[in-house]
Amino acid sequence: MNQNNTTIKFENVTKVYHLGGIDIPVLRGVSCEIKKGEHVAIMGPSGSGKTTMLNIIGCLDRVTSGKYFLEGKDISTLDDDALSEIRSRKIGFIFQSYNLIPQLTVLENIEMPLFYQQVDEAKTREKAIELAQMVGLGDRIRHRPSELSGGQQQRVAIARALMNDPVLILADEPTGNLDSVSGREIMKLLCQLNQQGTTLIVVTHDPNVAKYSSRTLKMLDGKISNED
Ligand SMILES: Nc1ncnc2c1ncn2[C@@H]1O[C@H](COP(=O)(O)OP(=O)(O)OP(=O)(O)O)[C@@H](O)[C@H]1O
Ligand SMILES: [Mg+2]
Numbered sequence: 171m172n173q174n175n176t177t178i179k180f181e182n183v184t185k186v187y188h189l190g191g192i193d194i195p196v197l198r199g200v201s202c203e204i205k206k207g208e209h210v211a212i213m214g215p216s217g218s219g220k221t222t223m224l225n226i227i228g229c230l231d232r233v234t235s236g237k238y239f240l241e242g243k244d245i246s247t248l249d250d251d252a253l254s255e256i257r258s259r260k261i262g263f264i265f266q267s268y269n270l271i272p273q274l275t276v277l278e279n280i281e282m283p284l285f286y287q288q289v290d291e292a293k294t295r296e297k298a299i300e301l302a303q304m305v306g307l308g309d310r311i312r313h314r315p316s317e318l319s320g321g322q323q324q325r326v327a328i329a330r331a332l333m334n335d336p337v338l339i340l341a342d343e344p345t346g347n348l349d350s351v352s353g354r355e356i357m358k359l360l361c362q363l364n365q366q367g368t369t370l371i372v373v374t375h376d377p378n379v380a381k382y383s384s385r386t387l388k389m390l391d392g393k394i395s396n397e398d
Contacts (some may be wrong), residue, residue, distance in 0.1 A: 321352030
């Protein structure tokens with residue numbers, strides 16, 4: 171197996187949350203591989219562990235046991251600083267509820283990922299404007315999120331996710347709050363990024379969203395139940 175070609179590898183990953191002295195097993199031994207440039211959908215009932223799995227992939231959370239390799243590197247044991255460094259260099263997140271900052275303009279929201287990094291202000295601005303144009307919002311950069319439609323807000327979130335040139339885009343129900351037309355536009359945009367080489371993982375309940383992917387992992391009770 172060519173390790174360089176594998177972006178994500180889970181080996182018997184478990185995740186147990188502890189709440190009020192009670193153990194809640196959420197992932198119960200997940201093993202899978204996702205290759206560089208793939209577009210994978212994750213489906214499964216509510217509570218089956220999809221978001222938990224995505225959060226671990228995105229270095230927002232850690233495995234309880236088992237191993238997680240990202241680009242061949244074992245990151246199961248890294249500390250918070252190392253994980254956040256990986257997040258800011260490699261990963262773009264897109265959420266169902268957009269997670270934009272209401273007080274900031276479209277342009278300022280897009281610039282956020284570079285806000286705390288030592289990047290030249292003018293270059294940051296130039297890149298944010300380019301990305302705003304790329305997602306079709308070049309004429310909306312001074313607007314606030316509340317002045318945009320849901321589909322437009324999600325396009326801002328996609329532009330923001332691209333600010334750090336991620337190798338991996340993780341989207342958790344990216345079309346969950348959108349009508350079907352806006353949902354299709356968002357999926358087309360994500361597929362376009364995938365075709366340019368970015369690995370794309372989309373959690374969804376919607377078979378119409380999953381069908382854009384080349385592979386679907388189905389989760390059930392904290393395990394991958396099957397794949398097609
Ligand atoms: N921080 C946490 N502490 C305790 N339990 C948690 C935590 N996060 C998730 N869980 C539990 O883990 C299980 C899986 O949650 P997860 O969010 O991964 O499901 P999901 O498949 O994404 O569901 P949905 O489709 O509803 O978004 C749920 O039973 C949930 O209550
Ligand atoms: Mg979820």
